[in-house]
Amino acid sequence: MAGLRLTEGAVAAEGESILSPPPRNDHSIASKLDRLLGHLVEFPVAVLVVAEVVILFAGIIARYVVHQPLIWSDELASILFLWLAMLGAVVAFRRGEHMRMTALVGMMNPQRRAFFDVIAIVGAMAFLLLIVYPAYDYAHEETYITTPALEITNAWRAAALPVGAGLMIVSALIKLFQVSNLRHVVTAIALIGVLTLVFWLLGPSLKPLGNINLLIFFVGVVAALVLSGVPIAFSFGLATFGYLALTTNVPMIVVIGRMDEGMSHLILLAVPLFVFLGVLIEMTGMARAMVQFLASLLGHVRGGLSYVLIGAMYLVSGISGAKAADMAAVAPVLFPEMKARGAKPGDLVALLSATGAQTETIPPSLVLITIGSVTGVSIAALFTGGLLPGVVLAVMLCFVVWRRYRHEDLSHVTRATGRQIGRAFVIALPALALPFIIRASVVEGVATATEVSTIGIVYSIVAGLFIYRQFDWARLKPMLVDTASLSGAILLIIGAATGMAWALTQSGFSRELAAAMTGLPGGPITFLAVSIVAFIILGSVLEGIPAIVLFGPLLFPIARQVGVHEVHYAMVVILSMGIGLFAPPFGVGYYAACAIGRVNPDEGMRPIWGYLAALILGIILVAAVPWISIGFL
Template sequence: MIGFLFVLLLALLVIGVPIFVALILSTMLALLFFTDISPMMAVQRAFGGIDKFVLMSLPLFILSANAMDAGGLSGRIIAWAKALVGHLSGGLAMATQTASMMFGALSGSSPATVVAIGRILYPELIRQGYSRNFASGLIIQSGSVSLLIPPSITLILYATATNTSVGDLFMAGLGAGVVFGCGVLLYVYLYARMQKLPTAQRATARELGRATRSAWWALLVPVIIIGGIFSGTFTPTEAAGVAALYSILIGMFVYKEISLKGLYKLCLRSAVTSAQVMILIAGASSLSWILTIGQVPQTLSAFLTDNFSTALTFLLFLNLVLLVVGMFLDASIALIVVAPLVLPAALNLGIDPIHLGIVMVLNLAIGTFTPPFGLNIFVSNSVTGLTLRELLPGLMRFIAVSLVILVLITYVPSISLFLPGLG
């Protein structure tokens, strides 16, 4: 049954059937031909997969991200980042990474970060003497940190698939995301020093203050979300509602860049995006259920436990597999399908499920800018206009840096577990 399921699923995807249809249809046909279970159980399990309280936060975070984007947040955050670090070696490139980390904390979307930040800063990077290879690689990579920094939709999906705490994952993602971002910042600084790239004039205290005041309301969003969850003031789902309401009010009445018509459009766009994510979760939940019926998690867990007897070797194997999976599958789908399969083996080896989630998400984040099918590579075409062959030299250096950081976060669990432990 499982062999039939995977062959059929692959065939449906190859001929261009929508992913959610392929997931549910292959499950229904496997039940029809190989079991006495009604195929309608696949539909019931699909609905059951999205009937979870934690998923209430997902459409609200999407609404918040769209409201912040429509409210002109990206330009203000970029101006603030340039005033903060623009005078350092590689200042503009460092501002690009810093702005991406902040915008990622607002949007939770890697492709959105690439477009929003790249559209403004890529031309400026070229004008300041950065090579097209370096600038494009930086822009494409910079969006990946959005998968780690809260409010990350990917972390919410991992929590849903493994029944772990969203709040703890957000805390862990914040620590790992800062380490990931700072590792890239260090590389950018050293590269700029070696290349003797020009730096901007240091912003005066007044200019920095003006940029901070302009971006102040935007900078408060992650503080409200993380601070509220960490202090116990509200749950992650409540934090999503607060963030959505706050974002709309700031966009309409403080920055005044969202009209009533604009509010309607961003709500409609958020509803469509939420539906797209939810239907994928439903399809993947149906597939995960039939894999459980086929004893795949138990078989895989036994195989991994027998062949990888220590956490070190297990995590090394998992990293290699997920780096390949991330090249071909969207992070959301990969997490929902793979996480429940590897969790039992990880728990048997004493790996904390929070740490496992961060390692998995970071692998898939790297996959978003890994050739040949990394999503950010295709999204960046509208920003850079470069072909994959032209992008490859710049991407490889950032992939190498990211792999070094991945090893650090994988084998130093305290990076991920320090903040959750404080709670």
């Protein structure tokens, strides 16, 4: 997921998801409270996104132009970032936009889907109730720490944790009051309560089991919660709290500290900023300009617009870093013309999904940023190493396109003239320059990987206002709120997964995993093959970012130990997860592509397998030839 969200929660009996606010004009007290909560958090998160852009861009100007660094900028950005993450998580919770797996729940009848929607709310609320007091305790402990630059108590930052948890509890209660079926609510609360009581009573019996508890909590409990539709972040959190509370003597405040640590890496600030950049390039018309230029070059070739789709996704991914933003920028521009030329909707959405997987390594991919954050691998090296693997997979997809469209009838298609191509190029040139400006800014040391997104944002605003003259001010606040919501959902997963990864490490699991992986026959080849299979599965179940946060710190040291370059290994892992993320029937990215293309998921099931086979061959080639990933480092 990088950057994908599942908002199609299970459908309630009345035909709507109770994880999102009711679409009807409901004047009940609960609905009024829900709207009040929305007003309370949406304006601050929009302001926080703007503030982060201003602070980081001011830091670039002060350091690189004025040569007088702002020593407080990173510190203030870090304080505001935790508030952005937690309040963004509140917005995502209120909207029902936290990432969840509904593949199993979606196959049930409406009554059962409605019940499991309530289970998702109650399960999330159970986790929030568990952490709200330890989070308050943690914030209180932080009052004794003074920040070095601003010289204020660190409690101003840490207070975001209990405040965010408390507001999500309020949102959960409002949602439960909005549920029309009281029996579902009572049954769900009773079920969660009974299960909690059973585990608490079994606590003394669990402690002697040792690492078998890892299977019970981090396989059994997590799987049960995720498959029940409980959002992934809360599923991770419940399993971690249950494991530590019932089988160890670790104070729960320690887990809050680990969550804080996972969510507070300043490099992760690139997540909301690149998400915002992605929606900006769509709103300002820059994405459309790039796509139209490519279409003028290849529109007259058999399968030409399919090649354009592959190339456009490569270019747009290099700007936004968020897959949902990439697909939303490209599909509405190309799909109507492709359908007019006779392309089947299923083929279109299959190729769109495949290009989503193909471009996972194109900088500034959010998964690349996450890998650098949790493993210590140089993000500049990851940005450089990710370009060529994307090209290799693009060539593989182009071969499938050639095979499928080699007999396409183009008698009705007019070839663009040189003048038309030149005009499209001139119009697209400011947009085409943006990926190169972003990369050059990092390579030349103008900005860090965190700051560079602000250069892209300012550039896009200027281009939209003065070059393309397409800047809808009315869309700005919704875009900022959407950015915060998606970022909060991602960052809460990272925080919960960091806590889980810490618990796994403390249990000794990491040492056992390292011993098992290094002991595999065949050395690096077997290690890479096992990793490919494992991360395809993990990508379909957990999406990219949670899987990386959980297993990256464990597996990257093993890769170095068996002789696999860390950047090479990162490319193999990311591409494998991309296939899992976009492969039906479980890959949530596939359903996101269907939603963006307005295509029934059933129509793309058959044609996507040819593209997935090409992607797998491409991954094998990338794994077998390390130079593809590290040749330009």
